[in-house]
Amino acid sequence: MVSTAPSSPPRLTDGHAFAALGPVALEDLIERLHRSADDLRERVTARAERLDTPPGAPQSDPVYQQLFFALARLMQEIDHAQHELARRSGGRAAARRRPALRIRRDTHAMHPREGAT
Known part of the structure; x- marks a missing residue:
């Protein structure tokens, strides 16, 4: 019997889901994820400014x-x-990718890791 329930999209953090993507599709996914991260970063910063709390303060919002x-x-x-x-x-993509980012809680912004390429 065939199920009529919609199938859920694969979780990408699974690790095995990346195997289904080719190199070009994986690069496209990374670019889309970066654009989404940029948008979220702007929203986090705007929300922190709206809350008008000092940088690094715990946010209960x-x-x-x-x-x-x-x-x-x-x-x-x-x-x-x-x-x-x-x-x-084999490490060739490391030179083309954007630097890894980390969240700095004291400024509510994202900054490149020190020493990242």
Whole structure:
């Protein structure tokens, strides 16, 4: 019997889902994830400014927390995808990719990691 329930999209953090993507599709995915991260980063910064709290202060606002942690998960997703792409190409993709980013809680902004290429 065939199921009529809609199938859920594969979770990319699975690790095995990346195997289904070719190198070009994986590079496109990384670019889309970067654009999404840029958008989320702007939304996190705007929300922090709207809350008018000092940098680095704990944020109890549920919307800010949701945006902040969604951005953190998205950055992990980008790291996993970049790692898979670099693994497939033997490290050649590492020179083409954007620097990895980390969240600086004291400024509510994203900055390149020190020493990243």
